[in-house]
Amino acid sequence: MTYLRRKADAYLETWKADPNRKPLIIKGPRQVGKTETIRRFAARHYDSIIEINFVEEPKYRMITADGYGADAIIRNVSLIDPSKRFPSGRTLLFFDEIQDFPDIATALKFFKIDGRFDVICSGSMLGIGYSRIESNSVGYKSDYDMRSLDFEEFLWAHGYGDDVTDDMLGHLVAARPFSAAQMHVFSSLFLDYCALGGMPEVVSSYIANGTFEGTLAMQRQLVLDYQEDIRKYAQGLDQARMLNVFNHITVQLARENKKFQISKVARNARFKDYRGCVEWLEQSGMVNLCYCLAYPELPLKGNYDENKFKLYFGDTGLFVAMLDDEASEDFRANRNLGVYKGALYESIVGEALKKQGYDLYYYKRENSTLEQDFFIRTRDFLVPVEVKAKSGTAKSLRTLVASDSYPDIRFGIKFSAGNIGSSEHLFTAPYFTAFLLKRLVRAFDAGEAPLLDNPDR
Template sequence: MTYLKRHADDFLGAWKSDPHRLPLIVKGPRQVGKTETIRRFARAHYANVVEINFVEEPKYRAITADGYGADAVVRSISLIDPSKRFLPGETLLFFDEIQAHPDIATTLKFFAIDGRFDVICSGSMLGIGYRRIESNSVGYKTDYEMYSMDFEEYLWARGYGEDTADGMLAHLCEARPFSQVEMSTFSSLFLDYCVLGGMPAVVASSIRTGTFEGTLRMQRQLIVDYQEDIRKYVEGLDQARILNVFNHIPVQLAKENKKFQISKVARGARFRDYRGCVEWLESSGMVNVCRCLSYPELPLKGNYDENKFKLYFGDTGLFVAMLDDEASDDLRANRNLGVYKGALYESIAAEALHKSGYGLYYYKKEDSTLEQDFFVRTHEWLVPVEVKARKGTAKSMRTLIASDSYPEIRFGVKLHAGNIGSSEHVFTAPYFTTFLLRRLLREYDAGRAPLLDDPER
């Protein structure tokens, strides 16, 4: 299979060039491309690679039995497989699927102190596994979280160059509308991306065949694999509860009020019994949690009601795969989003914001129709973000901007099917530019993107 370029490629290159690099842990949900990305990097940068997969080769879980020091681990590996070579300064040890052997993290301190070999660990962070890994290696590792492909990576996979995103960003910074050809092309590609999601194997299959043929089967198999992971790594009553939460996400997103209601998951379900289930799914990378702000003001962290939240899939392609057959077929064949239109665009926006490093927050005022989809921030201002599936005026956003009750809100961003524009302190941009929002606001902070002529009231 042709390798698909990833953002992680640049990160790994920078890590290798750091003379003070620590052992690296690449974490993320299953099948987002961790192993293939690390293997490609390893082949290009090391004369010798020792790869161990703790799921496929459980015998290697014994390599820490005689101690966690670098010499003890290397000796144990050599005893199990004497063909593996260890060349100081030229060898990468790649420990894969470390959730199956969290104790390996204890060795990272000793490999960091030893310094003869580079170490990369990778795995799906499920259940208690990563908490054990974190406690066993604190201070002696670097973390990198990998996601499924974002829209920029999808464009690379489709043959577009790295300058494509730069060109899009220039349009946003200059508030210069896209041409008709640009709008048509990028909107079509973006809808394909919404249907496919960003799992590399699914994207590669679609590019190889030039169709969606077989992609739904691949996505649904991935759903089955995720459900099997829950059964494998969770015990007791929580297993059924986590599965119930996971399986109820699509139907709750399809409703007008997308707040996730635990009471709808099972008869008599109470939030305190399900709190850990949501946390488990979030830590696994399977879902993104969007928390309800107590009040729309800075700082965002800690300023939320822990009992109110929305749940989105970490990859929107999985959401599409969980739709009923008729809706999924209609979406693929006719690009008709039906009742799921609002949910799909809101989900893809949440995914893009999360992948670009934002926490997810929304606001719903009690006893009021005032509700805002998302919030991000500049250095100084709180910025509401509205995702419009249909034509509309973003009434809640304009209320937030106009009211003296929210002094940190001076302008907002509306994502829609149309072109770039601005009106009454609202900057509008196409859905397909969502992945650039963080870069745009950094340009705004640097004075290189006015967004609006006058953000002051």
């Protein structure tokens, strides 16, 4: 399988260049490319790579039997496999699947103090018990969250370079519409990305074959793997309830009211019985949780109702894989999603925001049709973000921007199938530019992007 360039590549190079680097923990859901990315980086920088997988090689869980010091662990690794070599300053210890042996995190402090070897840890499901890993290594490790490919990485996989991304951002910053050719090419690629998602194996197959052949089977196997992870790692929780939540995400997103309703999951279901299930799925990276704001104002953190939320899949390709056969094939062949169209675009934009580091929030005013898909912020303003699956006016977005009841809001952003445009404090951009939103906001804060010509109402 051809290696796909990842944003983690640049992070690892920066980490390696830091003379004061700490042991690194790369977190993320299963099969997002963590292991391959680390292996490729290691092959370029180290003479000796000691890779230990605690799932495939459980015998290595004994390496801390004599303590957590670097010498004790190196001695026990050598005892298990005498062929391994540890030249000082030229060795990487790569501990993989550490969710099955979180005790190894205690050793990170001692490896940092020792200083002879670099250490990278990785694993899926790390969010579940991460408080234990954190307490064992606080102050002596760095963290990096890795997810499936975003649309920029998908473009890289197609052979597009950084100059294309820079040009896209330039269009947004200057509010300059794309050409007809650009709109056609990037919109078509984006629809392919929506159908495939960003799992490296799926994207690699699509790039190699030039078709969708076999990709749906891969996606559905990933869904089965995630369901199996729930059965394996969801200890102390009702796994049947958790699977019910996971399996109901698609159908609930297809509703007009996309708020996730526990009462629809099972008869007589109560939120208090399912709270832990929802939090577990979010911490695992399988789903993205979007909370309902109590009121659209700053600050965002703490200003939400934890009992009201939407659930999206962490990778939208899984959303498509969870559809029935007819709907999934219709989307691949004809770009038609029917009742799922709004859910798909909302999900893919939410995923783009999450991959940029944003937490997800929406707003629904009680006893009103006023509802807003997402919110982000600039340095000074709260910015509502609308995702339009159909043409037409963004009524709620215009209300939030125009009303004096929301003083933190000065302009809004709408993603649609249309081109770049700006009018009445509303900035419109194509779906395929959603991955650039944080960079656009930074340009706005620096006075470089005229998203709002006149901040005064």
